[in-house]
Amino acid sequence: MISFHLYxxxxxxxxxxxxxxxxxxxxxxxxxxxFEPDGSFVLSREGGREQVFGMLYDxxxxxxxxxxxGKCGTKTWEVVRTAILGDEVAEHEVLLLPDQELKDLQSFxxxxxxxxxxxR
Numbered sequence: 001m002i003s004f005h006l007y008x009x010x011x012x013x014x015x016x017x018x019x020x021x022x023x024x025x026x027x028x029x030x031x032x033x034x035f036e037p038d039g040s041f042v043l044s045r046e047g048g049r050e051q052v053f054g055m056l057y058d059x060x061x062x063x064x065x066x067x068x069x070g071k072c073g074t075k076t077w078e079v080v081r082t083a084i085l086g087d088e089v090a091e092h093e094v095l096l097l098p099d100q101e102l103k104d105l106q107s108f109x110x111x112x113x114x115x116x117x118x119x120r
Contacts, residue, residue: 001049001050001071001072001073001116002071002072002073002074002077002112002115002116003070003071004068004069004070004071004096004112005068005069005096005097005098006067006068006069006094006095006096006097006108007065007066007067007068007094007095007097008065008066008067008068008081008084008085008092008093008094008105009065009092009093009094009095010065010091010092010093011091011092011093012093013093013095013102015062015063015064015065016062016063016064016065016066016084016085016092017085017086017088018063018084018085018086019058019061019062019063020039020056020058020063022086023056023063023066023083023084024039024056026082026083026084026086027041027080027083027084029083030043030079030080030083032044032045039055039056039057039058040053040054040055040056041053041054041055041056042054043070043076043079043080045072045076049071050070050071050072050073050076051070051071051072052068052069052070052072052076052077052080053068053069053070054066054067054068054069054080054084055067056084066084068080069097073116074109074112074113074116077109077112081105081109089105089106090105090106091104091105092104092105093105094108096108
């Protein structure tokens with residue numbers, strides 16, 4: 001399992017492609033996910049051992065970014081990421097907190113997979 005806190009952005013730290021309503025709809029389809037109308041959500045799996053907390057931030061009709069924190073395996077991460085981004089994962093960026101390190105999504109996910117493999 002991996003622990004993280006990050007902001008998920010579109011390309012160039014711009015807005016995400018999907019609207020708030022589309023992401024809300026996709027997130028609500030996930031089992032064991034609770035979604036609030038303000039854009040906050042929590043996903044809990046494996047008897048609470050895996051949890052992802054999130055907050056969607058929208059403005060001007062666009063989803064500006066998503067604040068995500070939690071502890072989960074890569075499969076759960078990919079489920080949440082796909083619900084937020086859909087199948088378009090290229091060119092997205094993450095700002096890792098608290099270090100404020102900006103990475104492209106693919107590099108971040110490669111680090112997650114490596115750290116999970118190192119734990120095994």
